[in-house]
Amino acid sequence: MIKISKIIFINILVFILSLILIEMIFGGWFSKDSFGAYFREHRMKRVNYSIKYDEEIYKYTYLRNYHGFKGEEIEPSQIEAVFIGGSTADERWKPEKFSIVELLNSKFKKDNLEFKIINSAIEGQSTTGYIANFKFWYKSIPNFKPKYFIFYTGINELLKQNYDTFDYSDGMAKLVAKNAKERRYDELKSKSFFYDSARKIKHKYYSRDKIHFMDLDKSIQNRKNNKSSSLELFNNKINSYVKFNSKFAINKLQESINDEKKFIKSYIKNIDILKSHVDDYSAKAIFINQVTAYGANVKRHLALNKALNDHCKKNNYICIDIASNFNGEFEFWYDEVHTTPLGSKKISEVIYPKLKKIVNR
Numbered sequence: 001m002i003k004i005s006k007i008i009f010i011n012i013l014v015f016i017l018s019l020i021l022i023e024m025i026f027g028g029w030f031s032k033d034s035f036g037a038y039f040r041e042h043r044m045k046r047v048n049y050s051i052k053y054d055e056e057i058y059k060y061t062y063l064r065n066y067h068g069f070k071g072e073e074i075e076p077s078q079i080e081a082v083f084i085g086g087s088t089a090d091e092r093w094k095p096e097k098f099s100i101v102e103l104l105n106s107k108f109k110k111d112n113l114e115f116k117i118i119n120s121a122i123e124g125q126s127t128t129g130y131i132a133n134f135k136f137w138y139k140s141i142p143n144f145k146p147k148y149f150i151f152y153t154g155i156n157e158l159l160k161q162n163y164d165t166f167d168y169s170d171g172m173a174k175l176v177a178k179n180a181k182e183r184r185y186d187e188l189k190s191k192s193f194f195y196d197s198a199r200k201i202k203h204k205y206y207s208r209d210k211i212h213f214m215d216l217d218k219s220i221q222n223r224k225n226n227k228s229s230s231l232e233l234f235n236n237k238i239n240s241y242v243k244f245n246s247k248f249a250i251n252k253l254q255e256s257i258n259d260e261k262k263f264i265k266s267y268i269k270n271i272d273i274l275k276s277h278v279d280d281y282s283a284k285a286i287f288i289n290q291v292t293a294y295g296a297n298v299k300r301h302l303a304l305n306k307a308l309n310d311h312c313k314k315n316n317y318i319c320i321d322i323a324s325n326f327n328g329e330f331e332f333w334y335d336e337v338h339t340t341p342l343g344s345k346k347i348s349e350v351i352y353p354k355l356k357k358i359v360n361r
Helices: 002-026 100-110 127-140 180-191 193-205 216-224 247-259 261-280 299-315 341-360
Strands: 045-053 056-064 081-084 117-119 148-152 211-215 284-288 318-320
Touching: 045 216, 100 117, 100 341, 127 261, 148 261, 211 216, 247 261, 247 299, 261 284, 261 299, 284 341, 299 318, 318 341
Parallel strands: 045 211, 081 117, 081 148, 148 284, 284 318
Antiparallel strands: 045 056
């Protein structure tokens, strides 16, 4: 009896030691490419969505691959351009074919240009989050050497309260857990070979039965009835779009700049940090400004877009200014900041010819 117990004990011990050895060899415990405690929430996602838009129902699956990019798996070495932004670039509340990135890709394909943009946008990210991407995410991706980093930026800056602080959880983005215990737990799971393998299998073969539904038609109607805004920035219930190059905007411009000096200084500082990170990759940084449903009616946005345009000209940064001459219509947004499929289509049509010129150089 003692002999049998001893054999069982030895077998269990060998089994445990074998598991530990496999973890040490194949896990990310000593790898510089391990994501560690960072970015765990944004990899290997497969979520079912359904939206109602223009009286039609669209069902689709939102995917983020092993390395955290939107869509199917792709070798990092094959990534030529990445699109960086918040929820207005992630666009999870619409089928991929209606997103700005995929509309741009379809235009490149139609023009027989072998150029594809990979979407790395994360909900909630501002320029602070983009900087965190370089610090915690991109550096851990093996053979990741894009030629272009495209920043679709501005809207989430408007929603920041403390623009001088570097909180890498950055709103909804949560690249880094604030709680130390959560960070250690995330790190254990991220570095574990067995946990990572289980997630790979789950990501490939399993999708939750739950379907996340949104009625975009209802959201648009709520906007018409002034019932949609939960954002303090838009609680004045403005219900019209004003062009950034309009006489109204020009008259308000200097006042807006004077009121937002600290905000502008912080934003431009982040733009310079991002440009420096891109230079480290020997790549090109492209900054694209944004528009909300109210355009230049939002004074802070007016000041921000002017500052970015001026800074780009002064420093020879590559910028695509879609805001100045954009003529926003009510149907382009289903809330104050997120575009409908029609809105994304119109924005992609403004971006594409300018982006095509840059790529063709």
